[in-house]
Each structure stands twice: as C-alpha cells, then as structure tokens.
Amino acid sequence: MSHEIEQKALASYLEDHNLKHTRQREAILNVFLSVKGHITGDELQRRVRERHPGIGYTTIYRTMKLLCDAGLATPRHFDDGVTRYEIEHEHHDHLLCVRCGRIVEFECQMIEQAQDRIVARYGFRLLRHRHELYGHCADCQRHTPDASADASDGS
Amino acid sequence: MSHEIEQKALASYLEDHNLKHTRQREAILNVFLSVKGHITGDELQRRVRERHPGIGYTTIYRTMKLLCDAGLATPRHFDDGVTRYEIEHEHHDHLLCVRCGRIVEFECQMIEQAQDRIVARYGFRLLRHRHELYGHCADCQRHTPDASADASDGS
DNA sequence: ATAGATGCAAATGTTTTGCAGGAAA
C-alpha cells in the first residue's frame, strides 16, 4: 500500500502549514485513499459517516480543499455539475459512460501535441485543458444495445 | 443577415410543437442572435431587459431550453459552472483565456481521429465530447507577461 | 493558553418549479 506515503505527505503538509492533525482529517483521508476512482463530496461524506457519524459536509469540503492544495487530490468537474475528487497522479483525460457512470482514464501523446500546435497558432499560452469523451461503455451497449434517448445532458 | 433564417426556423419549430409565438420569445431570440459569441443566462437577461423590462430569469432559461431543443442554440458548460449558450453551428471545441475571458473556437481533424481510436480501444460508443484548452491569450500575455497565480475562477 | 478546527445553520449562486394570473390561438 502506497497509502503510507500519502499519509506522510499529508502529515508534513500539515506541519509545514501550521495545520492540525485531527481525527476528522485522518478519517476523510483514509476513506479517500481507499477509493480507487473518483468520488463526489456527497458520497465521500456518506462513507466517512459510516464509521464517524457527525462529520458534516463542511469538514469534508474543507478537508478536500486541503488535500488538493497539498497536491494529494485533484478536483474534477464533469458534465453533471458535481465535483469529483481523484488521487493526484500523472496527467490524463477521461472517457465516461453516460449510462452507468463508469469512468476510464486515458492519455494520448498525439492529442497533447496537437493541442500544443493549436495553442501556438492562436498565440495562447496553455495552462491546462480538459478533454472528456462521453458515450456508452461496452457493457451498457450489450445490456441495452438500442439506445433511445439518454436523458443525461443534451448535445 | 442569416438571422432571418433562424427566425423562420424558430417560427416553424413553434408551430410544429404547438407552442406560441410571444413577444418575450422574440425579444430573447433577437438578443441571442445578435450576440456573436457565447452568452450566459444572466447576461442575456440583462441585455433583454434593456428593451424589455420585466422579463425574468425564468423566461430566459425556459426560452433558451426551447432554442436548444429547436437546434438553434447549444449550451456550453465551461470551468466556472455557468451555462453559456452559443448559436448552434458546426462541431468545434474551445480555447479560453482565463484572464480576460476570451473564447476562441477551434477544430482539429487529427484530434477527432485520435478520439475515435481511443474510444474504440475501450469498446465505448462515442456520443459527444468536450475539449477545452485554458490559458492566457496573446494580449493578456503582453499586458501582464509575468503570471503569478491565476485562481481557477476565470470568469 | 491559543491558534486553528469543527459543526450547525444560514448564505451562495445558478437554474428550476409551483402556482395564479395573462396572453396567443
């Protein structure tokens, strides 16, 4: 488990910033690290509450902001307007199934290069980008191969 | 002005769907069509009110949904959580300046092809995508070449 | 002891909905 590394990273971040090590922060970090994919503030608080009732949204959100600042988490904003947090790791983009919610990460050097050319063409300096592909995953195509209308989010 | 075309498209859409042609809808469509780029519901209502006081957010939002359904407008969700509407036209993606808010449209066949390959690799069926590049435009680099920290909130 | 953290309630900002009155067909 490389979770220990992250635990330590948080500890030193807290120390460096004169922040306190609390029961709540530890609980939230543990749940967050145990999640492999992406998790919303809402679901995070539900899971944290299983073992630590009483921890409210406020603390969840404040702590996640802390983890993001510490470089341990990255916030992601997909098409549904809910912030999801993922463990910070190498740059990548996402492929999302609009039926089951599955999220797959991908990375493509060719696209990155194409982006650089586009940015250069318009004289921009690129800071970040977001690239999301929305569709139906293989499983969902199998289960209901004939899609009628996906209510999710137009376009 | 090809606006006439759009006026007619709306008229026949309304007719086909048993919807009524009202003063408000006309006013909103006119302002919307007069905007070249992307506009938020908020700004749209401010502009509509200049000539038609009394029109509220409710009608703006309801009408924009109508225009989207009619295929005349497309809703866009960028990084700041505010819906922007643009006149529906050929597929394209966006390059956004996080300092001044400028929005440039781009289109890249090579990226589209790369996307298709990625989607195929994971067995997905692609429905739509969003690809946004955030950075500083040439003008903003010139005015304040040394960027310190740009809050993610680039309205 | 004291800076910093917590949790509740209330506020935020954007978009939507319930409802009663108003206008197009």
Added chain:
DNA sequence: TTTCCTGCAAAACATTTGCATCTAT
C-alpha cells in the same frame, strides 16, 4: 375559451461562510 406562457416567490442543489464552541499543540 382553451391551451399555452409568464413572472413571482420559493425550491433545488452543490458548495461555502459566519460564528460560537471545541481541541490539538
């Protein structure tokens, strides 16, 4: 005159903030 629209107020949501209280250090 019936059906569809409108505007207001209030609700919905996800997230944030004010504030009094509590707790690591």
